[in-house]
Amino acid sequence: MIQTLTIVGVGLIGGSIGLAAKKREVAQRVLGVGHRKASLDQAVARGAVDEPFLDLSEAVHQADLAIFCTPVDLIAEQILAAAPGCKAGALLTDAGSTKATIVRRVTERRPNHVAFVGSHPLAGSEKRGVEFAHADLLEGRVTVVTKTSETAPADLNRTIAFWRSLGSEVIVMDPEEHDRALAMTSHLPHLVASALVGALTPSLFPLTGTGFRDTTRVAAGDPALWTGIFLQNRESLLGAMDRMGIQLDYFRRALLASDRTALDQLFGYAKRLRDSLEH
C-alpha cells in the first residue's frame, strides 16, 4: 500500500486514478493538485482526493508516489520543478500521451534521490474534468510503462505494480516505440477525425448519421491538449500520415478505375482487421 499518493491534475484521468486508488485501497492518503479551487473541491466531493492543494511542490514533496496527469507540454517541467524537494526514494510517473520527449527531458535532469518512470494509460475520452472520472476507467485497459537503458528494474516494477493495482493491464515499451505506435493508434485517428469535420460544410450537418458521429467523435477533444501532443510527436505523425496516404491512394486508384475487385479487397481487408479488434 502507498502511504501518500499525489495526483497532479485531477481531471478525467487523474480523478479516475484517485477514485480507483481509494476504492481498491491502493493508497492511504490521496493528495490532489490543481490550479482551480472549484475543480479541486469537486474532486474532494467526489472522493477522488482526500486533500486538495493549489501548490504543486507542497503536495508532491509529501508523496511516496506522485503521478502527473497534466498536458504533455507541462509534465517534464513540473516534474523537474518539484523533484529536488521530494522524499528520498519517491517514485514519480505521469499519464502523458507522448513519452519520448518527456522521458528524455526528465531523465537528463532529475536529481538522483527520486525515481522517474514514464507511463501512459490508454483510457482517455473526448470528455474533460473530474465530473467524468470513474473508479473503473482503467479496468481492463492497457497502460504503457516505459523502459530505457536508464530505468532501474525496481522502479519499473513499482510502476507496473501501481498500474496493476488500479486494475490496468501493463505493456512495457521503449518511449520512442510508444510514440511511433500511438501516432498510428491514437494521434492519426484524431487528425483524421478533425480533418473530416473540417472538410464538412455545416449546411450538411442534418445529413450526418451515426457513422459520421462515431468517426469524428474524438475531434471534440481539447484543442490545446492535442496541439501539445502533435508537437511532441510530429515526426512519428508525419510518418503515420504517409502510411495513411498510401491507403487513401489505393482507394483513389480503385475509384478512378471503377475497379470492383480492388474495392472489395480493400473493404474486405479493413473489415477483417476491424472485426478482429472486437475480440
Add this chain to the structure above:
Amino acid sequence: MIQTLTIVGVGLIGGSIGLAAKKREVAQRVLGVGHRKASLDQAVARGAVDEPFLDLSEAVHQADLAIFCTPVDLIAEQILAAAPGCKAGALLTDAGSTKATIVRRVTERRPNHVAFVGSHPLAGSEKRGVEFAHADLLEGRVTVVTKTSETAPADLNRTIAFWRSLGSEVIVMDPEEHDRALAMTSHLPHLVASALVGALTPSLFPLTGTGFRDTTRVAAGDPALWTGIFLQNRESLLGAMDRMGIQLDYFRRALLASDRTALDQLFGYAKRLRDSLEH
C-alpha cells in the same frame, strides 16, 4: 393506412421498417421478400413481416407501396423487373445509400402505371440482418426523399407521408445533390475509417483505445454493400477525397513547421463544428 406494404430485403433497415409499420399501424399487411428462407422466417418470428415471399414479383405485385431495401447495385433492376406486373397506382420507393444512378435508371424505363420516388433513410449501422432491426430505428432520424423534374407532387407527398408515419423526419433533395452530400457525410467517413484500419499493423492492436475504435467502427460494414455504393458515387467521392486532402495538407504543413497557432486553429475549428453536431 396502407393496405399492403411489401418490403424487399428484410435486413436491418427493411426489418426495422416492418417493425415500425406494424407498431404504428401504418400498414394492414406487410409482405417480406428475401432470398434466404431462414432470415425470412426470422423476420416473421420477430413480427417485422406478416407473410414471407421468396418470389420478388409475387410479393411486389400485391403491394400498394413497395420499398426496396437491397444493395444499391440491385435496386434499379429489381424495381424494373417487378414494375410491369404492379397494381395501377402502386408506389415504389427504396432505401439505397446512393440516389442519382438508381433514380435515373428507374425513371428512364419504368412503366407509366406505377410511381417511383427515391428514398434514403439515414439510419444504417455496421450491423446487418433482421436480428438487429428495431421499431424505433427511424425515430427522429432523417430520410432523404428525392425530387426531380419528373416527380409528380402527389407521389412525392405519399412518399414523404410514408416516412413520417414511420417516425422519420424528411428532407427533400435532388438525387445528385443527395449523392454529393452523402459522399461527405457517409461515404468519405467509411473510406477514411477503412484506410485507417488498413494502415495499422495488427501487432499494434493492443495499443488501440476507444478513440481508434470509434473512428474506425464503420469499417466493419459489409464490403460488397460499400463497393456498390462507392462505384455508384465515385465522382462525388473523388471530390470528397480532394476536400479531405486539403484539410490533411493543412495539418501536414502545420506539423512540418511545428506551428502551434495553426494546429490550435485547426483543432479548435474542428472541435467547434463537432460540438455543434451534438445539439
